[in-house]
Amino acid sequence: MKSCLLLDMGGVVLRVGSTEGLPESRIDWRGRQAMLAMLAKAGARLTLEDLDGLLFGPWRLDHARRHDLVRDARWEPHLDRLCTAAGVDLDRWELLDAWFRPYGDRLVPEFGVHEALEQLRSMGKRLAVVSNVPLPGQFYERILEHHDLRRHFDALFFSYDLGTRKPSPAMLRTALAHFDSTADQALMVGDRRAADIAAGRAAGVESVWIRSPFDNGPEPDHEIGSLAELPALLESIETG
Ligand SMILES: [Mg+2]
Known part of the structure; x- marks a missing residue:
């Protein structure tokens, strides 16, 4: 039984809807714009290139090792780096959610x-x-x-x-x-x-x-x- x-x-x-279960192409772009808007509202002027260099790029490197490490890449150090560079203290998960939500809402x-x-x-x-x-x-x-x-x-x-x-x-x-x-x-x-x-x-x-x-x-x-x-x-x- x-x-x-x-x-x-x-x-x-x-x-x-995607192999990795992550926002891709246009939905990814929309999410990044929402993240930039949230940062701008808190007083930080960042660009898409900044987001990539401070957050998504370094996170991707960790993410690529997930099979070897048999655990998922942590977002926390990368979100901390972004917030520190931007000089803001936003809720880390609300910030990540701004990016994820346009994708999550479509599942x-x-x-x-x-x-x-x-x-x-x-x-x-x-x-x-x-x-x-x-x-x-x-x-x-x-x-x-x-x-x-x-x-x-x-x-x-x-x-x-x-x-x-x-x-x-x-x-x-x-x-x-x-x-x-x-x-x-x-x-x-x-x-x-x-x-x-x-x-x-x-x-x-x-x-x-x-x-x-x-x-x-x-x-x-x-x-x-x-x-x-x-x-x-x-x-x-x-x-x-
Ligand atoms: Mg599955």
Whole structure:
């Protein structure tokens, strides 16, 4: 019997629209303009080049090492550098949010997610998000709340907050401990084999791959086309 389901977020619950789950091109530009406007309001005259040199450039260098370090790059030192150079003392996360919001506001639930989560809960399953994210979890929790998805989850585990990323099994183990569950009572569901299926393997948790272009990595135990197919898969697993 599978009593708890550990769900990856991007490509499973939310459609993220970019490979890295970060603002790109025009949306990125709009976010940077909003960040500059917030800085200008606080009295700092900065340019797009300044933002790149003080914040995004150095952060990108750290971000590029996330796979090696198996944790996400911290924003804090770079936001501190920016605020110091600008001579302002703004709330760091409000400043980052000015950049992220135009992108975050565009994220929408994946196909059939509301119905699937309702159905899984009515089957008595306990649900958690176990997600690699490049920003603090609060940014994503707000998006889940906005789409009325937050209430389905008993707990949210975000890599940024926990200082570890999949394919490390650490977040999955934290989730299992939260549910007081053993690995064989859980199922890990994700769209990236190298992260989600590998983490499931490492934690000894059976895995379900949601078919996607991210097919490099270990073989999953099961595969489906979307979360909408998970209730039927679970029934077939449990009736064996
Ligand atoms: Mg994903």
